[in-house]
């Protein structure tokens with residue numbers, strides 16, 4: 683079973699999924715995109731890489747196996763995390779959420795520049811990643827997890843619950859427009 687963990691940069695994907703590495707396979711895609719050059723061009727203005735999703739998907743399928751039809755195969759779980767992970771086929775999609783002002787602070791504390799932190803704040807307030815995830819996978823496969831007041835350990839527990847099938851799909855439960 684493939685569970686993808688996506689969300690605006692700063693929502694805590696890397697921190698939470700790192701806590702799951704002893705119990706299932708975890709692929710941190712952003713490292714691979716950079717190291718294996720799964721990108722087509724560099725967006726200088728936004729200081730980011732434009733990813734070749736087809737090339738990335740082929741590599742993930744080759745390296746970790748395809749998303750299985752058996753969505754209840756909880757014994758053989760691969761977690762794929764990245765803010766692009768929802769663009770890949772998946773059995774379940776976890777979308778981490780964070781209140782945009784808190785997200786901006788986390789990114790600034792992490793050393794991101796103000797423009798990038800502000801751009802991601804706006805993206806989170808507008809539900810950009812959630813909307814893309816629902817469009818790709820449908821509402822029945824999307825699980826939002828609030829991380830604003832949660833520790834990475836608590837977020838990891840929420841991801842475990844999605845993997846175990848103990849959590850109902852939840853898309854659109856979060857509204858951050860006032861933080862735009």
Ligand SMILES: Nc1ncnc2c1ncn2[C@@H]1O[C@H](COP(=O)(O)OP(=O)(O)O)[C@@H](O)[C@H]1O
Pocket residue numbers: 689690691692693694695696697698788789791792829830832833834837
């Ligand atoms: N649950 C959390 N609560 C508070 N801060 C967090 C949490 N998860 C991550 N962080 C911090 O926020 C920043 C972004 O976390 P990170 O895991 O890199 O997010 P992402 O992988 O989604 O970009 C890091 O500095 C990290 O220490």
